[in-house]
Amino acid sequence: METTQSDWRSVERSPEFRELVRRRKAFLVPITVFWVAFFLTYLLLAAFAPALMGERVLGVSLGFLLSVAQILMTWLVTFLYLRRAERVFEPLERQAANVAARTRPSRFQRPSADVAAKTRPPR
Amino acid sequence: MILPIAADLKALPLSIFGVVLAVTLAITYWASRRTSDATSFWAAGRGISGVQNGFAIAGDYMSASSFLGFAGLIFLFGFDAMVGLMAAIVAFLPVLLYIAERMRNSGKFTAVDVIAYRLQERPTRMVAALGTLAVVSVYLIAQMVGAGVLIEALTGLSFTPSVILVGAFMMIYVIFGGMIATTWVQIIKAGLLMMAGIVLAVWVLAEFGFNLSDLFDTAASEHGEGAAYFEGGLQFDSKLGLISFGLAFLLGTAGLPHILMRFFTVPHARAARGSVAWAILLIGAFYIIVMLVGTGARAILGQAGESAVGETGNLALPLLAEELGGGSGSAGGDIFLAVISAVALATILAVVAGLVIAASGAVAHDLWSNVVRTGRDSEREEVYVAKIAAAVMGVLAIGVSIAGGSGFNVSVLVALAFTIASSATLPALLFALFWRRFNTTGAVVGMSVGLLASLVLILFSVPVWPGPDSEGSPLGSLALDVPAIFSVPIGFLACWLATLASSDPEAERRFDELYVRSETGYGAEAAGGPGAPAPAEAPREPVAVP
Numbered sequence: 001m002e003t004t005q006s007d008w009r010s011v012e013r014s015p016e017f018r019e020l021v022r023r024r025k026a027f028l029v030p031i032t033v034f035w036v037a038f039f040l041t042y043l044l045l046a047a048f049a050p051a052l053m054g055e056r057v058l059g060v061s062l063g064f065l066l067s068v069a070q071i072l073m074t075w076l077v078t079f080l081y082l083r084r085a086e087r088v089f090e091p092l093e094r095q096a097a098n099v100a101a102r103t104r105p106s107r108f109q110r111p112s113a114d115v116a117a118k119t120r121p122p123r
Numbered sequence: 124m125i126l127p128i129a130a131d132l133k134a135l136p137l138s139i140f141g142v143v144l145a146v147t148l149a150i151t152y153w154a155s156r157r158t159s160d161a162t163s164f165w166a167a168g169r170g171i172s173g174v175q176n177g178f179a180i181a182g183d184y185m186s187a188s189s190f191l192g193f194a195g196l197i198f199l200f201g202f203d204a205m206v207g208l209m210a211a212i213v214a215f216l217p218v219l220l221y222i223a224e225r226m227r228n229s230g231k232f233t234a235v236d237v238i239a240y241r242l243q244e245r246p247t248r249m250v251a252a253l254g255t256l257a258v259v260s261v262y263l264i265a266q267m268v269g270a271g272v273l274i275e276a277l278t279g280l281s282f283t284p285s286v287i288l289v290g291a292f293m294m295i296y297v298i299f300g301g302m303i304a305t306t307w308v309q310i311i312k313a314g315l316l317m318m319a320g321i322v323l324a325v326w327v328l329a330e331f332g333f334n335l336s337d338l339f340d341t342a343a344s345e346h347g348e349g350a351a352y353f354e355g356g357l358q359f360d361s362k363l364g365l366i367s368f369g370l371a372f373l374l375g376t377a378g379l380p381h382i383l384m385r386f387f388t389v390p391h392a393r394a395a396r397g398s399v400a401w402a403i404l405l406i407g408a409f410y411i412i413v414m415l416v417g418t419g420a421r422a423i424l425g426q427a428g429e430s431a432v433g434e435t436g437n438l439a440l441p442l443l444a445e446e447l448g449g450g451s452g453s454a455g456g457d458i459f460l461a462v463i464s465a466v467a468l469a470t471i472l473a474v475v476a477g478l479v480i481a482a483s484g485a486v487a488h489d490l491w492s493n494v495v496r497t498g499r500d501s502e503r504e505e506v507y508v509a510k511i512a513a514a515v516m517g518v519l520a521i522g523v524s525i526a527g528g529s530g531f532n533v534s535v536l537v538a539l540a541f542t543i544a545s546s547a548t549l550p551a552l553l554f555a556l557f558w559r560r561f562n563t564t565g566a567v568v569g570m571s572v573g574l575l576a577s578l579v580l581i582l583f584s585v586p587v588w589p590g591p592d593s594e595g596s597p598l599g600s601l602a603l604d605v606p607a608i609f610s611v612p613i614g615f616l617a618c619w620l621a622t623l624a625s626s627d628p629e630a631e632r633r634f635d636e637l638y639v640r641s642e643t644g645y646g647a648e649a650a651g652g653p654g655a656p657a658p659a660e661a662p663r664e665p666v667a668v669p
Contacts, residue, residue, distance in 0.1 A: 008635035020642060028220060039213045043369045046206045046355055047362040053202055054354035059336025061353035063202045067414060070209040071407040077216055078403050085396060097645040 011100045020092040027084050031077060038073050042066055132279040136461040140278065143465050144292060147472065150307045154300035161502045162648075164301035164509060165232040165484055166387040169648065171306055173394035177401020180385050182309030182316070183477040184376070185406060187269050187437075187470050188537055189413065190316060195436025196358065197417025198424070201346065203358035203365055204417070208410050210369040214376035215406065219399040222377055224392035225556055225641035231648055233484040234383040234548065237641075238555045241633035242563040245494050250570045252489035254547040255380040257574060258540050259482045260520065262379075263475060265536035267524040269437070270471040272533075276438055277464040283525050289468075290521035293475040297483065297513045302388060305476045312466075312473035313405060319466040320412040323440070326447050327419030338415075341422035352421070364603045368538075371607035375541030378548035381481035392644045416440065423447070435534065441467070479513050479520075486512035532587075538605040539581045545607055546614035547573030554618050556641060559634040561618070562627035569618025576613040580606035 011017055046053060046063065053063035158164055171179065186192075189211070196204035230236035235255060239247040267286050274285035296304045331338040339353070346352035359365045376382065386395045420443040424432070432439040441463050445451055448459030487509035492500050500508075524531070547570045554561040554569075581587060583602050603609075640646055 008639055009632075011639045012635040017639060017643070024642070032220065035213065035216050039210070039373070042209070043206065043366055046202065046369075047365050050202075050351070050354035050356050054350050056336075056339070059334070060339050061202070063205065063353055063355065064339075064414065064418075067205045067209050068411060070213055071411060074213050074216060074403055074407055078219060078400050081220060082396065082400055086393075090393070093643045096639070097643040100639055100643065100645040 007103050008100075011096070011103055014096065014099045016092070016099045017096040020089065020096045023092060024089055027081075027088075031080065035073065035077050039070060042070055133277075133457075133461075135457055136278045136464040137280070139461050139465040140468055143469050143472075146311070147292065147296065147304075147308050147469075150311075151296050151300035151304040154304035154307065157303055158299075158301040161232070161488070161505050161509075163303065164506045165384070165480065165488065166648075167302040167306050169388060169390050171388040171394075173389060173397030174401055175306070175310055176385060176389050176394065176398035177405065178313040179306045179309040179388075180382060180398060180402035181405040181409070182311075182313035182470075182473045183381055183385060184379075184402070185313070185316060185409060185470065186266060186474040187273065187467055188265075188533070189409075190320075190470055191273065191437045191440050191467060192269075192435070192534075192537075193410075194413050194417040194420060195432060195439040197414060198420040198432060198439040199429075199436040200358035201342075201352035201418075201421070202355035205414050206355070206365060207368050207372055208413060210372035211376065212403070212407050212410050214373045215399060215403045217374070217377045218382070219396065219403065221553065221556070222383070223386050223395045223399045224644070226383055226386045227389065227392045227395040228644045228647045229637055229641040230387060232384070232387055232488045233481075234378075234380055234552060235485065235489045237637075238548075238551050238566060239489075239493075240555065240637045241630050242555070242561075242566055242627075243630075245497070247563055247566050248489045248494050250567045251548070251551065252485040252494075254543065254570050254574055255485040255489070256482060258378070258544045258548065259380060259478050259485070260516070261536050261543070262540035263478045263482070263516070263520045264524055264527070264531065265533045265540065266471055266475050266478070267520055268527065268529065268531045268536075269533045270468075270475075271524060272529050273437060273467060273471070274464075276433075277441060277460070277467070282528060286521055286524045289471060289475060290517050290524075292472055293479055294514055294517035296472070296476045297479045297517075298510045302480055305473075305480050306385075306388060308469075308476055309473040312469040315466045315469050317405065317409060319463060320409055320416070323444065323447070323463075324412040324415045324419075327416055327423070327443070330419070330423065330447070338418060338422055342418045345421055345425040347426060359604065361603070363608065364605070367603050367608035368605045370611065371538060371541040371545055371605045374545035374549055374607065374611055376544075378544030378552065379540075380485065380544075380548070381477040384481050384484060385477075387648070391647065416443065419443065475520075479516055482516045483509040483513040486516075534604075535581065535584070535587060538584075539577065542577040542581065542605060542607050542610055543574055546577050546610035547571075550611075550615045550618045554622070556637070558622075559631050559638075561622050561634075562625055562630040564625035564627070565618045565622030568621035569614060572617035572621075573610065573614030576610040576617075577606070580610050 045066070053061065055062045057065055157168070162168055193204055193208050226234065226237055229240060233255070235248055235251040238251050267289060270289045271282040271286040274280055275282050296308055328338070331341070343350055343352050348357060351357060355365070359368065389395050389398055417439070420439040423446055424439065424442060428439070428442060431442055441460055444463040445456040445460040448457070449455035487505050491508045492498060492505045550573060551566045551570050554565065584604055584606055
């Protein structure tokens with residue numbers, strides 16, 4: 001029941017898997033920079049610009065508006081990720097998983113080396 | 124003569140409590156008939172849909188500290204507390220973008236499954252499970268103590284029986300109904316919480332003729348600090364204190380074991396992704412409500428209300444409800460107060476049940492099954508141990524909460540839980556998933572150091588170290604309420620350095636397997652309804668991607 005590591009390695013090196021990882025990274029890196037910067041700016045403003053946060057804009061305080069903006073930003077990033085995942089990542093995942101299934105199907109179908117399948121006696 | 128369990132029992136809130144408890148018991152009975160094997164006990168048979176799991180995550184995450192705690196903090200301190208709340212919602216972006224789907228793809232029941240996947244199981248699981256237990260038990264005691272104080276104030280039932288009541292129901296849900304009962308209690312609680320929040324927010328806005336400007340003017344004028352109420356700087360002694368508080372929530376969420384565990388209850392990675400999106404939608408909307416209602420409490424209850432809401436502000440929302448309903452003693456006031464109290468009770472029950480089931484996973488799945496018995500036990504034994512663990516954990520939590528009583532500072536305990544989660548669990552989880560070089564030494568040393576650093580720094584923190592403003596604390600002016608800004612870098616550095624100082628080619632080779640599985644979903648644990656055969660025995664489709 002040993003799964004040979006070379007199988008996984010060859011999947012990991014397959015063009016399909018590399019394409020999935022590349023496309024995902026191309027999305028995740030910039031979006032990560034965006035949300036981290038957006039939140040840290042808010043956190044630093046809250047700490048170091050109290051007078052500005054207390055300014056009244058549209059009847060409410062700027063700090064409250066920027067807080068609501070954090071929630072809107074979170075919703076926006078979530079929406080963008082969901083759309084990208086469905087349209088781009090899922091088909092690529094399927095292709096890469098097919099490579100894994102083709103590589104050594106007889107071995108892969110047995111969940112041997114993972115935590116999920118210790119040598120449990122059948123119930 | 125009956126025992127002196129209560130000074131002044133309030134019939135109305137208690138009877139609504141009774142209804143809530145009866146409904147949850149009915150759910151538990153229903154769930155118990157669907158809970159047989161380990162997959163149904165911990166993962167609800169992986170049959171929870173994305174939307175359902177989104178509600179359940181919201182119900183699992185939004186504790187009484189989100190609902191009553193943060194509204195109270197906003198009542199007391201204004202803007203600073205809003206910042207903490209925003210950190211707690213933005214915190215779901217790392218969960219969505221890097222963790223949820225990979226967790227579902229490569230784990231079975233616990234986050235520790237993923238951390239230990241390619242490392243040496245026994246040492247890794249031992250330390251990681253200890254981290255889980257540390258987070259869960261600290262958080263559990265915080266919730267139980269908070270529950271006791273709250274129920275006493277709201278119903279007149281005194282502290283000790285309140286804690287026993289909450290503890291007993293939590294154990295019943297978990298032991299008899301497992302994850303299925305826990306999930307549905309969380310879903311219902313999230314629904315109740317959203318409805319109560321919407322009613323409160325609309326009512327508050329109506330009081331001010333839906334004129335936000337009027338609401339904000341009144342709130343500022345009702346605060347002793349006036350304009351500073353919306354400028355911040357009232358809750359924390361230092362700017363660093365505010366930043367560190369925000370970081371703890373931002374990074375701790377992605378390391379909370381009871382939240383991560385929820386991703387194993389859905390059939391596939393797509394549902395895991397969808398469930399985080401639903402949770403983000405619900406929690407974000409609720410946090411806007413909390414900000415409005417907290418500000419509204421300040422505007423309506425005013426400075427006169429400060430003595431009544433307590434030192435932590437926890438009673439600001441119930442008192443606001445009473446005031447909106449017509450004031451103390453009026454029928455409307457009593458009813459609204461009772462309803463909000465019942466929602467608070469449901470909130471607490473849903474969270475503590477989620478915590479106990481996470482603890483049972485750490486003890487039975489990680490420690491007993493995989494460390495002590497090295498996987499040779501049967502599933503029946505694993506579930507049996509899990510139930511014993513849940514019972515022991517419940518009894519211990521009740522005992523410690525009663526022994527410590529309201530002497531425990533709830534906000535310190537919550538801060539400690541988020542600090543450990545962000546400094547011990549999160550670094551190991553991220554490195555395990557994304558860094559090929561990461562190895563067992565790195566995980567064991569890193570998690571231990573992260574855990575120790577959190578504990579030591581909390582000991583030196585402002586609320587714990589004796590003396591006003593922690594004078595004489597070894598950290599001097601760097602002693603903070605929440606030390607995450609120091610402990611998180613320590614946790615990541617320890618993982619990194621200990622990894623570089625050692626070498627484990629086997630862990631690096633097996634990274635390919637984890638990497639392919641976590642990124643593609645290939646070979647993920649199969650979905651199946653309650654009672655379906657355990658995935659390991661079921662014939663597998665070559666491709667288990669939705």
